[in-house]
Amino acid sequence: MTVRLLIVDDHAIVRDGLRGLFTGADGYLVVGEAGDGEEAIAVARRTRPDVVLMDLRMPRLGGAEAIRRLRREAPDIRVLVLTTYDTDEDVLPAIEAGATGYLLKDASRPELLRALEATVRGRAVLAPAAAELLMSRVRAAADGALSRRELEVLTLTARGATNRETAAELFITVATVKTHLQHIYAKLGVTDRTEAVAVAYERGLLRGGQDR
Structure with a gap:
């Protein structure tokens, strides 16, 4: 063959x-x-x-x-x-x-x-x-921990950045931002970015409060 x-x-x-x-x-x-x-x-x-x-x-x-x-x-x-x-x-x-x-x-x-x-x-x-x-991503998913990049994406999301703005800030593609967000939603047990930000503040993953 x-x-x-x-x-x-x-x-x-x-x-x-x-x-x-x-x-x-x-x-x-x-x-x-x-x-x-x-x-x-x-x-x-x-x-x-x-x-x-x-x-x-x-x-x-x-x-x-x-x-x-x-x-x-x-x-x-x-x-x-x-x-x-x-x-x-x-x-x-x-x-x-x-x-x-x-x-x-x-x-x-x-x-x-x-x-x-x-x-x-x-x-x-x-x-x-x-x-x-x-393997590290599988382990992180198992214990619900967010990766460094996921935290960066979530922080910018909490500041009101769009997917395109987040992509530009982190020098990644919009598709990659969307992938990170889907992983964040799964780990936090939420379905959208508003819930993700709220839960992240509740768990102390983000600092400064939602009104910053």
């Missing part, structure tokens, strides 16, 4: 390097390349890859939203994230969007090939940093 690959990265030199890597690898065929999420979706429609190697921070359309749209259009496509970033703003939205695996660009060639083999089989593959972050 030959695995059909689509390489998505906004840096041509990275795409060239990956294409060169798979040119000499048995069982893999690069069927397309894309420089951003919008182009990735268009190329995927034409080439029908088995696996997409997806960067995250790209112009026009980022990787997480591209993953969500690809998975919606073609649920059988596997997506292996290959990125430089391992923060919660990158890892969590990508996994929630439907990425099969998450690997960092400092991975060795054997590590990448092993990750691809696992991805083809539908097995989750996580870089150690990403796995540690997810």
Whole structure:
């Protein structure tokens, strides 16, 4: 079986390097390349890859939203994230969007090939940093604790900031802000931002009172 690959990265030199890597690898065929999420979706429609190697921070359309749209259009496509970033703003939205695996660009060639083999089989593959972050989030969710970033989002929300204003302040996307808010609601047992702020003040998670 030959695995059909689509390489998505906004840096041509990275795409060239990956294409060169798979040119000499048995069982893999690069069927397309894309420089951003919008182009990735268009190329995927034409080439029908088995696996997409997806960067995250790209112009026009980022990787997480591209993953969500690809998975919606073609649920059988596997997506292996290959990125430089391992923060919660990158890892969590990508996994929630439907990425099969998450690997960092400092991975060795054997590590990448092993990750691809696992991805083809539908097995989750996580870089150690990403796995540690997810485990810490699971533990935090179990005891209801908010992460540092969630507290930042909640603090700005309490000050009346919109999702767009919060995103600009924290240098994250609006979609990521919404994801954080959903996690906050779940942990606090509320359904909207007004309740979240009120409960946070009651529990002492926010300071200064609601009339600040």
